[in-house]
């Protein structure tokens with residue numbers, strides 16, 4: 001018996017369903033809730049608005065799982081254009097970028113990790129040149145070693161390069177301990193992919209307990225923890241741990257996705273918590289959108305209702 005979540009995550013990798021979903025005009029209205037438009041100008045308008053409200057951003061040019069080198073090069077170029085667009089805004093670290101290495105060729109046979117490193121390096125350089133950083137998103141569990149290897153290479157020249165760790169994976173407590181080092185920036189998330197019991201906790205309670213343990217490791221360490229969650233219980237735990245460890249507000253942050261719990265993002269920012277919104281933009285929104293539907297049954301119901309009400 002497949003869960004609804006597993007079915008939606010499976011559908012996120014099916015090209016024929018991608019054509020069906022993205023070709024339906026009603027989808028657009030629901031997608032707009034989660035995606036800051038298809039163009040760079042649209043995304044920069046959202047950046048100006050959020051930063052004006054005291055919310056930092058990390059921008060994601062949507063795309064993943066490229067199937068040839070030319071597509072991977074286009075991902076690099078899209079990020080270089082994004083950083084060029086950010087430069088005149090002079091936002092420094094208030095506007096970072098997040099990349100998925102599978103958009104940079106990580107999964108291509110015969111040296112995908114090397115290709116991803118080669119193509120993401122100029123992005124890290126362009127980010128450093130305008131006083132900001134890159135965070136490497138984390139994808140399926142099979143990519144974790146490759147992604148952490150690219151991170152280690154980038155951190156030699158760009159020590160502020162960030163990583164994402166997924167609490168759902170059994171290995172993550174060890175990875176968190178290894179990354180709890182000075183200057184390290186780690187976004188801890190629950191994990192958005194469907195992973196087998198051999199590598200990942202399966203129940204919500206187990207994932208939440210693992211998240212709390214990993215959060216403790218990161219908060220006690222000397223790095224900059226980035227609490228990537230909308231879960232009110234985990235965010236208040238993070239606040240308590242930060243207080244207990246005597247952390248200053250600029251030494252850790254809460255990150256949430258664009259369009260999710262926006263009022264709470266503003267409330268926390270007004271309270272003095274550093275809040276950063278993850279802002280995706282671009283035409284290739286299908287995989288990202290399907291993961292958001294998989295996370296919450298109410299999103300799926302809302303989406304299906306919008307289809308029948310057109």
Ligand code: FDA
Pocket residue numbers: 136137138139164166187189190191192193228229230231232255256257260261277278291292293295296299
């Ligand atoms: P949980 O799913 O328990 O949600 C708590 C509450 O938040 C819900 O009750 C609801 O109110 C709200 N909420 C959560 N998801 C929602 C949704 N889709 N729509 C509407 N409301 C929602 N994953 C990954 O594997 N690799 C990565 O690189 C990243 N990167 C990333 C960046 C940032 C900034 C965030 C916030 C999240 C990610 N994720 C991710 C996704 C993450 O793994 C996870 O799937 C989601 O954050 C949902 O988990 P929560 O911790 O929010 O808790």
